[in-house]
Amino acid sequence: MPLIHRKKPQTPPSEEVVNADEDSQKKPPHESSSSSKTHKKSNGGGKWSCVDSCCWFIGCVCVTWWFLLFLYNAMPASFPQYVTERITGPLPDPPGVKLKKEGLKAQHPVVFIPGIVTGGLELWEGKQCADGLFRKRLWGGTFGEVYKRPLCWVEHMSLDNETGLDPEGIRVRAVSGLVAADYFAPGYFVWAVLIANLAHIGYEEKNMYMAAYDWRLSFQNTEVRDQTLSRMKSNIELMVSTNGGKKAVIVPHSMGVLYFLHFMKWVEEPAPMGGGGGPNWCAKYIKAVMNIGGPFLGVPKAVSGLFSAEAKDVAVARAIAPGFLDTDIFRLQTLQHIMRMTRTWDSTMSMLPKGGDTIWGGLDWSPEKGHTCCGKKQKRNETCGEAGENGVSKIKPVNYGRMISFGKDIAEAASSEINNIDFRGAVKGQSFPNHTCRDVWTEYHDMGIAGIKAIAEYKVYTADAVIDLLHYVAPKMMARGSAHFSYGIADDLDDPKYKDPKYWSNPLETKLPNAPEMEIFSLYGVGIPTERAYVYKLNQSPDSCIPFQIFTSAHEEDEDSCLKAGVYNVDGDETVPVLSSGYMCAKAWRGKTRFNPSGIKTYVREYNHSPPANLLEGRGTQSGAHVDIMGNFALIEDIMRVAAGGNGSDIGHDQVYSGIYEWSDRIDLKL
């Protein structure tokens, strides 16, 4: 600042201003006749030239900016909280403070397992174009590189097509430690709130551990490439032994739930394939598994993601600005590139719906049959129930079982009216009409027009058929995927084939470990419409490489309809339908079943979504959305009580708002 002060008098502007002053004194008689500014400009040495006023403007902006910045920095840290309290009344104590007052203390070491997408990835070795990004985050953080060098970024984030491992000369690795997933992007918390609250009752680095892994890889490959599972085993053992033998509480989120299922099977398996921990490892080291928003049975979103690289959000954007996402921004066919990238990630295939028609429903039935979707703003129980009684006829039953249907009428028609022409044997004819897509790797161009037609003519796909569909559409990808994941239901769990790692992350094809004292919780949000089934159409646009897209104009006049922009919604946490996150704990693992031979206790805890009251609350403290639920005070409190030594009955057994029990009972599965 002093520099500027000193400089100011010396700089030419002041002289100019003096000149201008003199000018203006002399000029009045002239100017009174001609008042326009154009005249002034022509004077050349007039009061303010274009550049000057430009500089003036910038100066003003800068000064105000600095001033505000100064104010912001000088502001006491508690100021925003004060304002919030004035507006909304006093905030409840965060659970950490509250429980500390109750005298809770850190007891059991806590292990976090982040889900897909939320963990950071950093560059360890790259191509020329990624110079200077060594150990910088490619995923997570600010995503600045996506804008600066999009193609380079896509190249580095993709994996090898054939192996699903690193491409030649590129090493992108998971960030390790709590920083891996505390914040996804600056200011967008994932685990940070939970960590901060746990710290209040005495947790710190030595008894909290973030088991970060490369979420792009298939689960077994994380062990092959990075020995992630071995590290996790060794870290859990270390934490248990340094914390006086207290067993660990595991908190997986989203896909981390499946990853940990895989781990539990892996760790007890003998050495070459597994971790060699012996048959009692889990019983010895794990107190409880508290799954947050776990997609145990997969998510329908994964289908649309793989099939056409779009989910609800993208589909809506495409409808609003058609052509925008399809055209070449930055010489980049955005969607196609994203699709090519995500298809190299084996992990996305772990999220495909599991259990087929038995779980997800067939052409005519689905477990959620009779579910009514209410407008978001209505209260669920009262108004919705009434509407159901008064106008049953008005609301058409939704066939959720038809996961993909071509055309809205097909989605609603009775099953007898649909003539399925089997696509499975259809010859993939001729070449794809659009040759420009060949440099973008998707397998659509191998399919030819005949193949596309065959798919559209099959009309309706249930969960089983969807897997076949993907096998047909992208055979190479699925060949790679099905080497690592399986989507079926086991008839006989003792069959030796289930020793293969590909079954370990499917809860319907593995047994839980023999650990009767362990507890499994399923914590998830409800009350948000969640994607469940899609209406598709053929994409006729000539410059698009993906021949299918969600039929976004499929609407229902009725506001309460479940069909919105081509997507049928059910209850869930915005990403995972209730059925997927709740079924295992509510039914299939409850009591002694063949999936749970030792009778591990299970609990279902649902959290009803209530959106943040105002902007100041940020993402809310009672949210039920898939990621925001990690800031839900009730959920945090439950986790902390368990970490401090409580068990399922201490925190209140089940807590259910949705129709999960009813729906689970409709599923006909041998237990």
Place this chain on the structure above:
Amino acid sequence: MPPLLRFRKLSFSEDTVNPTAKQQTTTEKPKRRRAGRCSCVDSCCWAIGYLCTAWWLLLFLYHSVPVPAMLQARESPGTRLSRDGVKALHPMILVPGIVTGGLELWEGRPCAEGLFRKRLWGASFTEILRRPLCWLEHLSLDSETGLDPPGIRVRAVPGLVAADYFVPCYFAWAVLIENLAKIGYEGKNLHMASYDWRLSFHNTEVRDQSLSRLKSKIELMYATNGYKKVVVVPHSMGAIYFLHFLKWVETPLPDGGGGGGPGWCAKHVKAIVNIGPAFLGVPKAVSNLLSAEGKDIAYARSLAPGLLDSELLKLQTLEHLMRMSHSWDSIFSLLPKGGEAIWGNLDSHTKEGHSCIDSKRKLSQSNLHRQNDGIRPESWVKEPAKYGRIIAFGKRASEVPSSQLNTLNTKELSRGDDSLNDSTSCGEFWSEYSEISRESIVKVAENTAYTATTVLDLLRFIAPKMMKRAEAHFSHGIAEDLDDPKYGHYKYWSNPLETKLPDALEMEMYCLYGVGIPTERSYIYKLTTPSSKCKSSIPFRIDGSVDGDDDIYLKGGTRFVDGDESVPVISAGFMCAKGWRGKTRFNPSGMETFVREYKHKPPGSLLESRGTESGSHVDIMGNVGLIEDVLRIASGASGQEIGGDRVYSNVMKMSERVSIKL
């Protein structure tokens, strides 16, 4: 951006022009005034705008200029070696030293609100400026236990980020890590064993189980990398921390060890590559404990007397710093070890036969040559420096023969507690100086000099509580009989002169350090005049006015020897050059040791920033020669393959003269 600006500008000019036009109907007087006032603000804005625009433009240019154009970067050793086919083989463990590791807040007082999991130490240090007292409070440890004060938990940052950069752009390990990555290292075979460097080594295990974690991590990396032994790279204090670990890990569990059993080190560790190790301590630690100052602060104080002592921001800076650092046990691990046998007694002078060079003067080839031959350079004065006197009160005391010195028996002195309790104004903070009577201080400081052994007595006298705490964790002597069962106590484990190396014949021990920079070796102190206001202020300080007239290695009250700016050669090199060489009682299995020195060469230009051939204590981690050596060792080369010893200083001769039983 540009269209928007143009639009705004136009609308602006219309706004301003129109009123002017209107005003022409009014009288001339107010208009002139308006114009005058306006022009001042306007031109101010104009100037700022101008500067900002220029700034942005330069920033834009800076970013758009391709990187290689600015730094015609020499090929990094990693790239070169990777092309030569050097591949990652052994897992690497990095052990940071004191100060370089980051510390973050986990639980704090109300004044530290909003700093949860933010770095208090490392990164930008902004909190010091914003809330200095709060910062001091949180970084201090409990003065009784040396552990956390109640209600405060400050913990080491884990992972590679802990010490890759100390502050932004000031690398510590980053360059080494980057080069390791070039030959294939990544998270799974590269681990930073960060620990809370404020604690005594034993307490890191008690509080954080840092040693257990390190053990488990090494075992894990050994197992997951195809049973390849690990290469450990400790830096500075990390070297003695790892010595402590070596002993801890093989000690059985009931005796407070890690229970790895004998042979653990032989099984898991291939080599220990110490960088700038402070095996025998550093004289700097003495001045730090005595008066919270080193060369730099003393120099600043003599330039601007009163500034550091005055109550800047209501903060007696030095006193506060001293109080904080006195609560850190780890500093005591750096006190000179081995006493007079290593560091010289009152009369030993030319022991280190050292010629000191001004850091700015290039060491000429001839000078170097002469030095290696052990011939005294011309710059030697007739009366040789008595380096053995680590602390001398007054220049005279540092030079006169020992017979003329006062001998001090600290036991005779009373820590008179008569004149106390009137120091309320600054009694708030803990420093034991306030409890010593002035007479004793004068007596202590009257024409006396202290050697490495007696300086400990001095410290014991001045700060008995602190030393009592410290001496429960560290020992600074030389063992007579290493098999004495008392050496099973953990306080001896970090002193190389009081422990044996593990029984691991195949392990290799390296000492890599920089030479060619004047390094603090002994100090000349003076008494401060007691300030009436604050009695507990530090009674001693380095006499910054003492300069050797014809004696360039005495400057600002400090005598210098060869070293890497922090650690003198004798401390870094002696163990590898002599103490452990061959089969000695400190190294019973006779593992091989290597001394590799790196001659300091200041960066050629500003663009090189901290240089690629630096030899100074921290900057050496960017030294290409050192990096290459480390990479080669990591990829499986033995000490002989990288060239055995490489010595520039006269460490070998100095070691010869040290007479301890081996």
